[in-house]
Amino acid sequence: MDTLNALLGGFGSALSPMNLLWALLGVTLGTFIGVLPGLGPALTIALLLPITFQVDPAAAFIVFGGIYFGSQFGGSTTSILINTPGESASIVTALEGNRMARNGRGAPALATAAIGSFVAGTIGVVCLSLLAPVVVKLALAFAPADYFALMVLSFVTVAAVLGNSVIRGLTSLSLGLLLGLVGVDLQSGQARFTFGALDLLDGIDVIIVVVGLFAVGETLHLATRYRSSPEEIIPVKGSMWMTAQDWARSWKAWIRGALIGFPIGAMPAGGAEIPTFLSYFVEKKLSKHPEEFGHGAIEGVAGPEAANNAAGAGVFVPLLTLGIPTSATAAVMLSAFQSYGINPGPQLLTSHADLVWTLIASLYIGNVMLLILNLPLVGLWVQILRIPTPYLYGGILLFATVGTYGISRSVFDLVMLYAIGLAGFFMRRYDFPTSPVIIGMILGPLAEQQFRRAMTMSQGDLSVFVARPISASLLVLAFIALTAPIVLSFLRSRRETAAA
Amino acid sequence: MKALAARPQLVIVSLIVLAVGAAVMWTATTIPVGPGVAAVGPRSFPFGVGLLLIACGLLLLLEASRAPWDCEATDPAAPGLDLVPLGILACGMIVNVLLIKSAGFILASTLMFAFTARAFGARRLWLSVLIGFALALATYYGFARMLDLRIGGGFIEDLF
Known part of the structure; x- marks a missing residue:
């Protein structure tokens, strides 16, 4: 009952005219960014982080939540119409959706993606409202050692899940941890990795890293290949409305997608890729028309899109209750909380209950807004894809400059932005995932803090991490997550040599 | 293979x-x-x-x-590294870094915009300079003022 009252209170505040406007701003901006190929919510929220100095926390998080969901809606439009999935989670949507668009069924593909995202997003937010208070009760029993173990687990899973290789994921994560170490150590007051540069004493701003990797890096990467791989926009044809058969084939896929997506998203391991792939295979298995898969099966769009959005809602569970971000976007949101002096964790739901429930309520509202924005107005969003590439990327670099130089007015920061962009270019070229860098950078200092706290309490005895049942089991899970892919590939290669 | x-x-x-x-x-x-x-x-x-x-x-x-891992650099089907646009882009960034303090954000970033547009194949220089200038001006007085970012003065900024 408490939860319901709190949620109603949240709606009361989220439905105020000003907050509705913020939500509208967020979802519109999010859809806009999502439609642009190659740009994501993490970048957008990072560029807008300075509004945290201007508006109250509730307004800022309503905007950020809107951007987050909006970019997922917008991203599916791009995957369906030009087969360049903006993020890895929409690869699956592009698989069947782009086929449908080529067969002249682009409109129903967009519709099932939008309605499915709405249904699953709503289911996801309902689950979030119910689950968050429960997780908080569990998390209150956590000691620093347990927190550290939990962070190790999410480091490992983030590195292992985001990308194709555990080693390259771990390398990216370590680079992120290194970036997080730069600056004055808050406990000892010692400067670390500053090389005597005053500009580095306060640490490296997360905005510079996010914008460098995602905007500058992406622009450099695309510049080297646009001449060889031109994009083709498929015009939206056919009736905007789904036929009775489309509905019949879609609704079960939406529900199944949501039920697959939310639990995986809500785990402190997280990620939206696994649920989308899982949902795709489930739909393929259960479909009465398996022969259509690969040639534009509507279930193959409906299920993964739903899974993606439900996982997106799930990511808020570890972020709001444990303070653990499992995606680059969540990591940037965590740093937005920090910029308000708020530390997300089990206390958040009691100390800032209004803020949390207003945010959750605005996610419900944002979903409704997005359905309206994306279903009838999809033709409008498609026009964004017609912005000529040269001006689009010129504009992106311009905004990147404003977002970084504008905060500090430091040429040093600008040079660092471009240097990190160059690093991001090479990471793309050699297939190192970029999201673990952001997560390592934001979560690393928190993990160090918990580690040192635990060690101080145990007076330097490392066994504290295995003595506590919670931290011991979390560390065992982390070890399994780290070694399982390696062991599996070893077994597979042994079987292959045995067979050969 | x-x-x-x-x-x-x-x-x-x-x-x-x-x-x-x-x-x-x-x-x-x-x-x-x-x-x-x-x-x-x-x-x-x-x-x-x-x-x-x-x-x-x-x-x-x-x-x-x-066993070299699969990536763009090892993929034989991927087109070779196209260095010309990369070079033009880098020039734009260097120009921006060198000029932003002395000439101001609007001028420096207009130039960077023009370089970037050229790197992505824009043919009409005057048009990309014009668009870049308009965008930089709008960003300076819109986005930056809204977020209260201080991008500093410069040739054009000081005119108003």
Whole structure:
């Protein structure tokens, strides 16, 4: 009952005219960014982080939540119409959706993606409202050692899940941890990795890293290949409305997608890729028309899109209750909380209950807004894809400059932005995932803090991490997550040599 | 069949990771440890990160020498590295860095916009300069003012 009252209170505040406007701003901006190929919510929220100095926390998080969901809606439009999935989670949507668009069924593909995202997003937010208070009760029993173990687990899973290789994921994560170490150590007051540069004493701003990797890096990467791989926009044809058969084939896929997506998203391991792939295979298995898969099966769009959005809602569970971000976007949101002096964790739901429930309520509202924005107005969003590439990327670099130089007015920061962009270019070229860098950078200092706290309490005895049942089991899970892919590939290669 | 021609590149990438790890370890030894010696000081985590990077570098080196991993650089089907647009883009960024303090954001970023547009194949220079200028002006007076960012003065900024 408490939860319901709190949620109603949240709606009361989220439905105020000003907050509705913020939500509208967020979802519109999010859809806009999502439609642009190659740009994501993490970048957008990072560029807008300075509004945290201007508006109250509730307004800022309503905007950020809107951007987050909006970019997922917008991203599916791009995957369906030009087969360049903006993020890895929409690869699956592009698989069947782009086929449908080529067969002249682009409109129903967009519709099932939008309605499915709405249904699953709503289911996801309902689950979030119910689950968050429960997780908080569990998390209150956590000691620093347990927190550290939990962070190790999410480091490992983030590195292992985001990308194709555990080693390259771990390398990216370590680079992120290194970036997080730069600056004055808050406990000892010692400067670390500053090389005597005053500009580095306060640490490296997360905005510079996010914008460098995602905007500058992406622009450099695309510049080297646009001449060889031109994009083709498929015009939206056919009736905007789904036929009775489309509905019949879609609704079960939406529900199944949501039920697959939310639990995986809500785990402190997280990620939206696994649920989308899982949902795709489930739909393929259960479909009465398996022969259509690969040639534009509507279930193959409906299920993964739903899974993606439900996982997106799930990511808020570890972020709001444990303070653990499992995606680059969540990591940037965590740093937005920090910029308000708020530390997300089990206390958040009691100390800032209004803020949390207003945010959750605005996610419900944002979903409704997005359905309206994306279903009838999809033709409008498609026009964004017609912005000529040269001006689009010129504009992106311009905004990147404003977002970084504008905060500090430091040429040093600008040079660092471009240097990190160059690093991001090479990471793309050699297939190192970029999201673990952001997560390592934001979560690393928190993990160090918990580690040192635990060690101080145990007076330097490392066994504290295995003595506590919670931290011991979390560390065992982390070890399994780290070694399982390696062991599996070893077994597979042994079987292959045995067979050969 | 993997392109073995790309193997040296992967070896270099692995060596860079290894070198960064070693540099982190070395730098960590120069972090002063305060007088109150705690069990875990400011050096512990840097050492851990350095070790992790060295371990990753070694494993990458092993992978590169045994079975080069799949990526754009090793994919024989991927088009070769197109360096011309990359060079033009880099020029734009350098111009921006050099001029932003003296000439101001609007002028420097207009130039960068024009370079970027050229890198992506824009043919009409006057048009990209015009669009870049309009966008920079709008950003300076719109976005930046809204977020209360201070982008500083310059030739054009000081006119108003």
